[in-house]
Structures are given as structure tokens and as C-alpha cells.
Amino acid sequence: MSSADLIGSVGWTLVHFLWQGTLIGCATALVLMALSNARPESRYLAACLGLLLCLAWPATELALRLHGGEGTGGDAMVLFAAGLVAGAPIDQGWATVLAEQLVPIVATWAACALALALRMVSGLLWIGRAAAHERRDAPWQARIDTLALRFGIGRAVRLRVVAGLASPVTAGWWRPVVLVPAALVSGMPAPLLEALLAHEMAHIQRHDYLVNLGQNLVETLFFYHPAVWWISGRIRVEREQIADDIAARQLGEPRRLALALSELEKIQFPTHHLAQAANGGDLMSRIKRLLRPQSHTLGQALNWKAGIPMLGLAAVSAAVFAHAAPAAPQAQPDVPAVADFKSCDRPLYPAESIKLHHTGTVSLDFMVATNGKVADTRLKKSSGHAALDDAAQTALAKCTFKPATTKGKPVPAWTAVQYVWSLD
Template identity: 60%
Template sequence: MTGAGFVEAVGWTLLNFTWQGALIACETALHLVLLRNASPQSRYAVACTGLLLCLLWPLASLWMRLSGGSAADGGVALMLVGAGAGSPADLGWSGVLGMNLAWIVGAWALCALLLALRMVAGLLWVKRAAAHEARDPAWQVRLDRLAAQFGLRRQVRLRIVANLSSPVTAGWWRPVVLVPASLVTTMPAHLLEALLAHELAHIRRHDYLVNLIQNAIEALLFYHPAVWWLSRRIRAERELIADQLAAGQLGEPRRLALALSELEKLQFSTTRLAQAANGGDLMSRIKQLVRPESQSLNWKAALPVIGFALAALAGCAQQQPAKVQQDATAMNMGPMKIHAKVIETDAVADFNSCPRPVYPAVALQNKVEGTVSLGFLIGANGRVLDTTLRESSGDASLDQAARIALAKCSFKPATVNGTPIDRWTDVKYVWAAH
């Protein structure tokens, strides 16, 4: 795979995810609406599945492109639909995007790198706070007692931090709870203990690891609103689950609700690299603790479904088939008609330009036969840019001999309206030991 081919594969994967992500979000939103009165654990599982699919679908598409599968055709989305192949304006959106894939991939890589560095900086800040911030022996004893009630065997460290406004949980193997100094001095002890119970619920559920995966997905797919919407739903449901678990251990849901009410008066923390007690909608969390109510279906609940459905349809409409062959199409514009003709040809090998594949001696001696199917990426200059094995003959030596020999052939490049383009083409070679 050449560098240009890799960039092209990544670029089309990113662009195709615009409609794929919208489709995933639409399906997830529909399930969340149906589960609006179910347990937060059920909604949490659905939202996590949706976000995971947002990562797996483009990864699978990229793998298929890089391995030369059906999604790897360089022209899957770059189909010319205008009245010629001259200027970018004639190419439609797919053509314009295809001509700027290098810039698109470069901008995506730069933004993803910056978000990754921001994530690393946050992790380093948490590590430094856990190592150097002040300790409070009295509150450490309280936290140890609570941790024992939650069945946590690993020690949970407690640190007092000056520049926080909400307790924050970080770490998995050596978990730590960072508590704002303002809460230690101003909040009643029994209310702060309730907030600590909420943080221990996150530790018991290993939410820190899930949150790290969320941040990684957000960094990679930052450009898609569906990813941020799904992450926001995951965090909201996660907080409700932690509230339920903490309230069950405390035996006093109203105490946790009162602690959250007091916390609402403080400035919200913006960190997302750790679990904070002020995550989600505090008022809705308080209502769920004090007076749980069933949610009725209204038009606002349908907005995410409708919005993502329209985005998915718009993205699918931009997709072009791998090969389009039209004699002519006509567009009516008042009294005028503009006829557009798109003619494509496939790459054709000139087998007289290269030596015939040499039968491997061992395979010939053993009379090994078979048919190998190879894929060749033919450049606009007629030369082979990359090769891939589509279907093996059953013998690796036959496959390799055919690949090496046929890669030396010259090809007549594929064309669109007479313009040579890069495109994959398949070649089969039959080995017969006579």
C-alpha cells in the first residue's frame, strides 16, 4: 500500500463515517426513547454500544480498504456526475472532497493529535495531584470505611486539591479521589461523605476505564456530533447509576440529593478525564433520588431521532456506486436541458509487456495447480502502485510468483470521460502443470 493509497483510504473512511455515525446515532436514539422509563443501566448499555459501533464501523471499513476488499475501490465515492471532468465544480461534492483528501486527512490528524495531547496533559495533572497534593488523615479514615462498605479491596487514596469545585475520581489500579479544599471546610461532613460514596460507586464500576475509552473515541472522531451526543448520554446515565449505588449503600437517598443540591451552588468543574460528582444534569439527578417519575413521550424526545435520520439520509444520498456507466442523463432547467455523459473504462493489462510467470520448481514437480486472483492498483500512468491477494490458489509459492511477474506488466489505466485515474482492477492467473 502506497502512502497516497493509505491517505485515500483514511480520507474516505472519515468522510463515510459522517453518514455512518448519523445512522448509528439514529438507531441509538430510537432505542433510548423506547427505554426512557427503563433502568439507567439499560440505557447506559445501549449508549455504550452505540459509541463502540462508532469506532468499530470505520475501523472495519478502513481495514477493508487497506486489504483491497470491496470497500477499497479508490473510486467508490469519487464518481464524476457533472458534464465533464474539467473543473472541481463539475465533480459534485464527492469529486471536490476526493481531490482534497490529503488536506482533509492532514487537518483531521492535527486536530486528533491536539485532543490526544490535551488528554495526556489531563492525565499527567491527575497523576501529579495524586502524588503531591495534601492529605487529610481524618477524611482518609472515613473514605476507607466507606470503601469497605462498597467491597473495595484496593486502597482508595484521598487528596485535598485547592483548584477544584467537585470531587473527582481517577485511576483504576491505584484509584484516588481528589476533593476540593472548599468542600472540606464549608460542606457539612455527612453531605461530603455522601459525595464520596458517589465517587466510590464509580470506582467499584471501573467507570474510569470506560471514560478513558470515551475520551480516545472523542479524540479520533471529534468532528462528528453523534460521538459527542452519545458520550454525553453515557456520562449522564453513568451518574444516575452511581447515584443509585451510592444511595443504596448510604441508605439515605435524600442525603445524597441534598449534597448534590449544595454542590450545584459551586462552580462546575470542566475536567472530563476523571469522574466528577457534578456530572450530568444535577437537577434531574436530584429528582430521581427524591421522587423518581416516569417520563412521558413528547416531541422533544423525537428530535435526536429525526435529526440524525435526516443526516444519515443526506450522507447516503452522496454515496456513489463503485462503477457508474450511463449513456446520458438530462437535467431540466426551465427551457434548457443540460446533458451529462459519464463514461468509464477499467484498467486493462498488456501481458505482452511482461514475462510470463515462472512455475515454482517444487510446485511443478508436485504438479500443484490452481487459480490465483490478484488485485492491482493501477495508477493514471499505467503502472502498478500496489497489489493485494484476492483469492489464493491454495499454494503460497504460486501466489507469490504470479504477483511478482504480473506486477511488472504495463496497464492501460482506467478512465473517466477519457481522463486516466487510479483504480483497482482484478487479474486471475491459472496455473496448470502439463
């Protein structure tokens, strides 16, 4: 596969995720609304499935594109979505506009995704250094060992005291570590700090660190879609709520955990994104829920503000498409597109078709963009055999053309070609 095919496949996958992610976000919102009075575990599972679909859907599409060699073409769904957003007539010019922007789209995405990936790696390195070099505290290590036994955790849980940290955080799966702020060790009453550590034990018991890493992966790949950030945020809110419930049951004192969180609420500093922290989510909502579990349900209703990011995406898309709306390609340009036959590879006769003695003629209409690339193809008349039709479209997509012109200016234009498959 050529680099152009790879860029095309990745680019169209990223473009498609604009509408795919919006659909997933809306569906997830509806499910969460239906589960508003359910247990937080149910909402957590629904949000996790939504985020997993945000990864699985484009990954499947990319695999199909790479396997089928369709990376250089658009499809009807992209045109349909563009027409709906812009309120404009749907024409094949949209495919040309998008196809010509795939290289900068992929380049910008790759640069931003790389920056986020480096940020994630630096966070993992920081956690590793903290676990290896920060101060140990024997009395609190003994307390956390006791808590681990109460929670049924068979792995050793390490405790490190870190200066400058605002809240206890947990990282690691096989060798988990709890990082505790030095200010809390010296200044918070021991029963309250123990309640916060019980919350961290709940995260370790549930292997939440692995899910959190998965969230960071999806956020890194699809950082440009607000639905991903919203769903991921809902996962974190529900996860903290679940950990609160588990810790409160183990302590037998929900009020003690609520009091510990209220003390922590006074210190509002950001904690590391790769680790679970006791001050995650809305602390005041969590405190109220612990004190009045029957009358306060965090998921009782989704705030209408949750839809603002996706509405913003639609508005931005509308503005972009409105200003980039292409003129419909002229049916009769002054000078038609001309093929550079040196750029066209000889079509490969499918091995299975040779074995079955399949022959026939494929008639194709195709659009040549202003950059000379094939922006879209349409099957006008089939050979009667899908493999031969696909092979013809794949070969055509690799050709370069001298674009059609009108008054000396390159314009997108449709033209036609026939592939004759013969075994003579």
C-alpha cells in the same frame, strides 16, 4: 503497502463513518426510547454498545481495506449515500471527487485527533501530579477508607484536597484517587460531603474510569461525528444516575445526597473530562429523581433536540455535495488517459493460483481521475478465479496515468484493460 494505499484506506474509512455513525446513532436513539422506563443500567449498556459499535465498525473496515489492498477505491455505498444526501443522480464522478480529497481529509483528521490526544495526555498528567503532590487530609482519608469497606472495595483509595476544584472527582483504576475541593472540605457540612464521596465510591466500585477512558478514545478518533458525542453524553448521564442510586442505597438517605447535589449545583464550573465528577449530568434532574424516584424518570423520553446534531450533519453534507457535485465524465474525451508504465509494478501471480495451475484473462474498466490516480475499478469479465481478479485490481490501483483531457483540461474518464494470466 505504499503510503498512498494507507492514506486511501484511512480516508475511505473516515468517509464511510459519516453514514455508519448516523445509522448507529439512530439505532441507539430508538433503543433508548424503547428503554425509556427501564432501569438506568439497561440504558447505560445500550449506549455503551452503541459507542463500541462506533469503534468496531470502522476498525473492521480499515482492517479489511488494509488486508485487501482496496484503499484507493470508493464503493457503491459511498456513492449511494452521496446521491441520497444531495438528491443528485448517482454517478461515478462522486468517487473521483472523494478520492481527490482524501489527502486533505486524512491530514485534517490527523491534526485534530493529535490535538485531542495531547489534551487527553495532559489531563492524565495533571491527575497524576495532583495525586502525588496535593494536600492529604487524615480525618477525611479515614472516612473514605470506611466508605470503601462499605462498598466492598478492596483496593486502597487515596484522597487529596485540591484548591480551585469545583466538585469531587475520581480517577484511576488500580490505584484510584478522589480529588476533593478544598472549599468543600472547609465549607460543606460533613454529612453532605460524605454523600458526595459515596457517589465517587460508586464509580470506583463499577470501574467507570476504564469506560470513561474508552469514551475519550472514541471521541478522539471520531470527533467529527455528532452521533459519537451524543451517545457518549448519554453514557455519562446514565452513569451518574446509576452512581446516585448506588450511593443512595448505601447511605440509606437519598434526600441527603439530593441536598448535597443541590449545594453543589450552586458551583457550576467545568471538571476534568477524564475523571468522574459528582456534578456530572443534569444536576437538577438528578436531584428531582432522588427526591421523587417514582414520578421522575430521566430517560422517560429523549429530547427532540438530541437529533439536531445529526440533522445538522445531513444538512452540511447536502450543502457540500451540492456545491461539489461533479459533472458526469465524458464518454469520449478529446485525448484518452495514457498509462505511465514505469509506475506500474509487475502483477504478482498469486502463489495459490500457481499451485493450482489457475490461468485466465481479467477484463477491467477503471476510472482515471484528474490527478492520474485510479479512482475506481469495475470487473467487466472475470478470469474465473477470484484470486487472479483481485491481483489484477490490486496491480492496477498502483499505476499512475496521464489523465484524459477535453479541450486541454484534465477530466475523469473510464478506460479498459486486460490482464492475461498464463503459466507458460
